[in-house]
Amino acid sequence: MPPIVPKAWIRAALTLIALSSIAGLPAASAQGPPPTTAPAPAEPDPRQLAEQVRQLAEMNKKLAEQLGDLSKKYEDLSKKLGEASAPKPEPAPAPAGRGPEAGSSDSLSPRAAGGSSGGGVRNQETAQDVGNRRLGKLKTRTSYDYDRDGFLFATEDSEFQLKVRSLVQADAHIFQQPNQNPVSSGFYIPRARVYFSGRATKPIEYQVSLQRGYDSLDLLNAYIDYHYDDRLLFRVGRYKTPYLYEYYKIEIWNTLAPERSLFNINFQGNRQVGAMAWGELFDRRMEYAVGTFDGARNSYSATHNGQDVMALVNFKPFLKSDSFLQNLNLGGSLDYGYQNNPLTPAVLRTSSQVSSAAITSAGGTNTGNVPFLAFNNNVKELGVREQWDLHLAYFYKGLTLLGSWDSGSNSWALTNATPSPVSVPIGGYYVQAAYLLTGETRTDNGLIDPLRPFDLRPATFGLGAIEPNARFSTLHLDRKVFEAGFADPNLWTNSVYATDVGFNWYLNKHAKIYFDWQHAVFGNPVSYRPGGLQLTSDLFWFRFQLYF
Numbered sequence: 001m002p003p004i005v006p007k008a009w010i011r012a013a014l015t016l017i018a019l020s021s022i023a024g025l026p027a028a029s030a031q032g033p034p035p036t037t038a039p040a041p042a043e044p045d046p047r048q049l050a051e052q053v054r055q056l057a058e059m060n061k062k063l064a065e066q067l068g069d070l071s072k073k074y075e076d077l078s079k080k081l082g083e084a085s086a087p088k089p090e091p092a093p094a095p096a097g098r099g100p101e102a103g104s105s106d107s108l109s110p111r112a113a114g115g116s117s118g119g120g121v122r123n124q125e126t127a128q129d130v131g132n133r134r135l136g137k138l139k140t141r142t143s144y145d146y147d148r149d150g151f152l153f154a155t156e157d158s159e160f161q162l163k164v165r166s167l168v169q170a171d172a173h174i175f176q177q178p179n180q181n182p183v184s185s186g187f188y189i190p191r192a193r194v195y196f197s198g199r200a201t202k203p204i205e206y207q208v209s210l211q212r213g214y215d216s217l218d219l220l221n222a223y224i225d226y227h228y229d230d231r232l233l234f235r236v237g238r239y240k241t242p243y244l245y246e247y248y249k250i251e252i253w254n255t256l257a258p259e260r261s262l263f264n265i266n267f268q269g270n271r272q273v274g275a276m277a278w279g280e281l282f283d284r285r286m287e288y289a290v291g292t293f294d295g296a297r298n299s300y301s302a303t304h305n306g307q308d309v310m311a312l313v314n315f316k317p318f319l320k321s322d323s324f325l326q327n328l329n330l331g332g333s334l335d336y337g338y339q340n341n342p343l344t345p346a347v348l349r350t351s352s353q354v355s356s357a358a359i360t361s362a363g364g365t366n367t368g369n370v371p372f373l374a375f376n377n378n379v380k381e382l383g384v385r386e387q388w389d390l391h392l393a394y395f396y397k398g399l400t401l402l403g404s405w406d407s408g409s410n411s412w413a414l415t416n417a418t419p420s421p422v423s424v425p426i427g428g429y430y431v432q433a434a435y436l437l438t439g440e441t442r443t444d445n446g447l448i449d450p451l452r453p454f455d456l457r458p459a460t461f462g463l464g465a466i467e468p469n470a471r472f473s474t475l476h477l478d479r480k481v482f483e484a485g486f487a488d489p490n491l492w493t494n495s496v497y498a499t500d501v502g503f504n505w506y507l508n509k510h511a512k513i514y515f516d517w518q519h520a521v522f523g524n525p526v527s528y529r530p531g532g533l534q535l536t537s538d539l540f541w542f543r544f545q546l547y548f
Contacts, residue, residue, distance in 0.1 A: 140156070159202055163198050164195070166195070169253075170544045171543050174540040190368075193220060203226060207221050221240075223238060229279070241269030241272050242290070242310050243333045245389070249314065257471050257518075258351070259352065261473035266345055269293070271299075272299050274292050274307075285316050290309070292309055293310055297354050303341045308385070315330050317330070327395040330392055332388060334389075339381045339383060341380065341382075343375055343412075347375070349365075351539060351541070373481070373493060373526075385410050397442075398440060400433065401433050402431070407426070407428075409425045427476050432470070432471035433469065453507065453508040464508065465505075468503040471498075472499050475496050476495040503515055516542075
């Protein structure tokens with residue numbers, strides 16, 4: 001079958017023919033330069049003009065007839081081509097007493113015959129008949145977002161956006177106490193992450209991120225934000241829960257010490273799947289977040305029918321003033337719900353985030369971090385969890401002050417007996433201070449951009465930014481944790497105190513090195529190695545971090 005010429009091309013060709021015909025009628029020549037003195041124009045002959053008009057009318061009539069014939073042929077050929085390309089199902093056997101047409105596919109509509117993939121007379125590039133803007137391919141631009149960090153790919157109108165960021169942390173752990181088991185000095189990778197975030201039209205935002213931790217490679221975040229108004233946003237998916245200011249508001253690449261406080265790393269809500277409303281009110285003086293979550297810490301799905309309610313509120317009462325209290329933050333958070341979950345954390349540790357790795361695990365979580373309480377292997381989390389905290393955060397010039405009072409209870413039960421949950425009170429607090437010696441200032445927990453980034457070239461010489469810091473934190477569990485048979489009091493303790501002293505060296509906005517000495521004191525001696533106990537632990541901690 002010869003190729004079908006689009007109707008628009010036919011019209012264009014006929015128009016050109018008509019214009020060419022008109023151009024061929026007697027007219028002044030456009031060739032050559034005009035004479036210096038133009039002769040007086042001859043008087044036009046009315047009869048000649050009338051004849052030209054009559055010829056044009058006849059020509060127009062013939063062209064219209066030709067166009068009608070070609071249009072009809074085009075429609076006939078298009079219809080035949082569509083019928084030939086449409087998949088035809090095998091005809092069903094005709095019922096008795098009826099002709100062969102009874103079971104044919106001729107009665108199907110174009111959608112039924114061809115579907116949405118181009119059957120019938122539908123355009124193959126059309127996904128729907130009504131409402132599709134058919135924008136096609138959109139031009140994009142690329143950039144690096146230095147303020148918010150990340151490589152940015154976006155359409156020219158910024159409706160569609162993809163941001164790529166990455167975090168790498170490499171640790172050196174040197175323990176003063178030698179020959180511990182399973183703990184050992186060495187190099188570790190606590191986190192290596194890749195973040196993909198952006199939006200698919202401006203109100204709809206998203207993030208998908210992956211993490212390699214001590215012992216696993218897994219999904220970190222996967223959520224969708226509905227961002228129509230800064231005062232009320234909705235988030236659904238897996239992400240950081242809004243419990244504990246130190247966890248929710250301070251990103252791990254912005255912490256003053258390598259890891260968060262004792263209560264936080266062991267009893268934070270961590271990441272869970274849920275739905276949350278959040279935003280800023282009163283001209284950004286109040287931040288809030290409240291949501292419902294599956295409950296199990298660091299989980300990817302629900303383990304029972306119950307849900308946890310978690311909420312956080314943070315007030316900045318002097319934000320719009322020019323006083324020294326402008327960047328004062330006050331608030332609190334809570335986590336409440338009934339639990340029936342696998343045990344997380346299975347071991348309480350001094351220097352790593354909440355984990356389900358058991359004390360028998362040979363992975364990096366155990367070899368790189370000192371345990372002070374390990375639950376028995378016949379324990380599960382069962383019963384009411386009710387936790388809360390009050391927090392303070394203050395930033396003034398180069399000074400940072402942080403503090404939190406944490407309290408509540410967790411419930412556990414033995415799995416090899418009739419479940420009888422026992423509620424165990426827990427509590428703790430921390431205070432922390434830091435100061436930038438090199439002139440930089442803080443207004444929040446964001447990244448530090450040194451005034452003179454580290455550079456050894458004479459023309460751009462700089463030493464970066466230096467920030468000494470110190471923290472004291474505690475964690476205490478009621479003796480019920482031993483009395484109920486959840487842990488062995490001969491091997492573990494129910495209270496610990498940790499002092500961190502060190503400094504941060506910001507080479508530039510993206511590269512940071514932590515130097516930290518952590519001195520932990522246990523309420524009772526804890527397992528040091530088989531047959532041995534220790535009352536203290538000293539960790540010399542170096543973290544090399546790159547975030548961009």
